[in-house]
Amino acid sequence: MTENPSDDLLRKILKESRVFACVGVSPNPIRPSHYVARYLDLKGYEVIPVNPVQAGKTLFGATVVADLAEITTPVDVVDIFRRPAAVPEIVDAALAMNPLPKTIWMQIGVTHAEAAAKAEAAGVQVIQNRCPKIEYQRLFGELRMGGFATGVISSKL
Secondary structure, three states, X not given: OEOOOOHHXXXXXXXXXXXXXXXXXXXXXXOHHHHHHHHHHHOOOEEEEXXXXXXXXXXXXXXXXXXXXXXXXXOOEXXXXXXXXXXXXXXXXXXXXXXXXXXXXXXXXXXOHHHHHHHHHOOOXXXXXXXXXXXXXXXXOOHHHHOOOOOOOOOOO
């Protein structure tokens, strides 16, 4: 299980992935699930919002779906913004997708060892307790704009 993934692995996932299904996304702009999904959309990823309460509405130019089973396009990353107790059901839904997603990504504070092991046994990579927005900014030199020392050397201002 990849709770401490290497920077090379995270960079590879973020470079090669194009479609994120964001499970538990909120329409409320101050919720982390909203601004992370919006950031991914602004970075050029296709974001498929998943939230049964918001199904049929539009977020980030896409129609919100109730669950992963409604998604008809291949998904690279299932990004989970739900409590750990909800993870097994989401992982089962992800493993029922055809084709399988390449990565299941659990947000900061979200881990589930058994569900992660089940996904990895099915050949799906798992990242736990991390945020793709933070990792993208850290690995591609954007955190410095907020005054954070990232260790990435860049001449961009």
